[in-house]
Amino acid sequence: MTLPALPGHPHFAYRGTALFAEDVCVSELAAEHGTPLFVYSKAAMLSALASYQRGFEGRNAQICYAMKANSSLAVLQVFARAGCGFDIVSGGELERVQAAGGDMRQVIFSGVGKTRAEMRQALAAGIGCFNVESEAELGVLSSVALAMGLRAPVSIRVNPNVDPKTHPYISTGLKGNKFGVAHEDAVRIYQHAALLDGLNVIGIDCHIGSQITDVTPYLDAMDRVLDLVAAIEAAGIFLAHIDFGGGLGINYSSDDQPPQADALWQQLLGKLDARGYGGKKLMIEPGRSLVGNAGICVTEVLYLKPGEQKNFCIIDAAMNDLPRPAMYQAFHAIVPVEQAARQAADVLYDVVGPVCESGDWIGRDRLLSVAAGDQLAVLSAGAYCMSMASNYNTRGRGAELLVDGDAARLIRAREPPADTSRPELLLP
Numbered sequence: 001m002t003l004p005a006l007p008g009h010p011h012f013a014y015r016g017t018a019l020f021a022e023d024v025c026v027s028e029l030a031a032e033h034g035t036p037l038f039v040y041s042k043a044a045m046l047s048a049l050a051s052y053q054r055g056f057e058g059r060n061a062q063i064c065y066a067m068k069a070n071s072s073l074a075v076l077q078v079f080a081r082a083g084c085g086f087d088i089v090s091g092g093e094l095e096r097v098q099a100a101g102g103d104m105r106q107v108i109f110s111g112v113g114k115t116r117a118e119m120r121q122a123l124a125a126g127i128g129c130f131n132v133e134s135e136a137e138l139g140v141l142s143s144v145a146l147a148m149g150l151r152a153p154v155s156i157r158v159n160p161n162v163d164p165k166t167h168p169y170i171s172t173g174l175k176g177n178k179f180g181v182a183h184e185d186a187v188r189i190y191q192h193a194a195l196l197d198g199l200n201v202i203g204i205d206c207h208i209g210s211q212i213t214d215v216t217p218y219l220d221a222m223d224r225v226l227d228l229v230a231a232i233e234a235a236g237i238f239l240a241h242i243d244f245g246g247g248l249g250i251n252y253s254s255d256d257q258p259p260q261a262d263a264l265w266q267q268l269l270g271k272l273d274a275r276g277y278g279g280k281k282l283m284i285e286p287g288r289s290l291v292g293n294a295g296i297c298v299t300e301v302l303y304l305k306p307g308e309q310k311n312f313c314i315i316d317a318a319m320n321d322l323p324r325p326a327m328y329q330a331f332h333a334i335v336p337v338e339q340a341a342r343q344a345a346d347v348l349y350d351v352v353g354p355v356c357e358s359g360d361w362i363g364r365d366r367l368l369s370v371a372a373g374d375q376l377a378v379l380s381a382g383a384y385c386m387s388m389a390s391n392y393n394t395r396g397r398g399a400e401l402l403v404d405g406d407a408a409r410l411i412r413a414r415e416p417p418a419d420t421s422r423p424e425l426l427l428p
């Protein structure tokens with residue numbers, strides 16, 4: 001019997017016929033906590049972080065975890081305790097960092113639509129930097145800061161106009177995107193920012209997309225950003241840091257071959273040094289690459305439904321738990337939690353959830369040997385799954401466990417469906 005490979009999941013493996021997360025048997029976790037169940041490996045998170053830390057050894061660098069990838073409090077605690085800062089995109093995320101004990105000076109605030117209330121909240125908390133995404137936002141931030149008697153630390157997100165060769169919904173550095181300011185406007189907008197009394201210009205920022213598996217767009221973007229650094233500093237505005245964003249991909253399948261973080265940064269730092277900017281503080285905002293392959297989602301097969309054109313494997317996890325396939329046609333590997341002794345033949349299935357949408361599929365055309373009641377593990381479920389999960393169809397969100405060695409700790413209780421209507425008001 002050949003057991004399926006688990007691409008990119010060094011801390012998840014079969015022992016005999018049973019899937020383990022570190023030293024814990026996954027089917028025992030599912031028996032205790034039910035399904036759908038997210039299981040994370042702390043060691044996997046820390047080893048992903050260590051690859052970046054190795055790459056930046058001896059450098060003035062700051063890693064800010066882009067927490068929208070997975071914003072569960074205990075996950076934030078893991079990264080805060082490992083010395084990470086955080087890249088946030090809302091006031092709600094700021095509150096989560098505070099609850100997890102993160103260092104406010106290492107928080108950077110990205111996003112095209114910050115409200116005045118969010119700006120005040122972040123200024124009062126003393127965050128490290130605002131990544132400003134438009135000229136209009138510069139003016140508003142300056143006036144909000146002045147009204148508080150403060151100067152807001154800012155960098156401006158520039159759009160390097162390089163194609164990251166990823167899905168259009170997760171490419172952010174092209175001309176047609178809503179993010180950042182255009183390359184050709186950047187110097188003028190920096191000059192404008194430098195004149196605003198409520199701002200303190202400290203850096204430059206870019207982020208070209210997500211799930212990038214090719215080094216070339218990164219190298220091109222680095223060149224474009226460094227061209228701007230030269231032009232902005234020639235205009236008399238000193239930039240203390242360069243923030244190079246996130247976006248490094250993970251292997252969802254063995255077809256994805258992203259570079260390792262340390263290998264990627266060896267090349268990027270080489271370029272930085274060659275162009276004479278090696279002494280600047282470097283900031284990065286990785287999300288997916290820190291948590292994506294540190295998590296799986298355990299689900300139970302409810303029904304098998306053979307059909308003329310398609311066979312369906314209906315599971316108890318759905319698009320509200322695992323939104324990426326419905327949103328981006330994304331691929332998640334799906335493997336058995338327990339390799340059964342039963343010698344059932346492999347059958348081609350579409351793996352679908354119970355939600356009433358044809359878009360509610362988790363995997364298409366998968367060869368599986370399954371029966372109702374079996375458990376499956378949806379791989380690469382650590383990033384952009386629970387943080388994007390919804391209550392659609394009035395489904396409570398699943399539970400989350402963090403495994404550390406031979407211990408598993410519940411970090412999010414299963415959400416009772418009744419909780420989803422708590423903020424609602426009945427008519428009299």
Ligand SMILES: *Cc1c(COP(=O)(O)O)cnc(C)c1O
Pocket residue numbers: 066068069087110111207209210211245246247248285286287288289
């Ligand atoms: C989403 C996002 C990131 C993280 O992207 P990943 O692909 O998860 O690494 C970093 N910076 C900004 C501004 C983002 O919007």
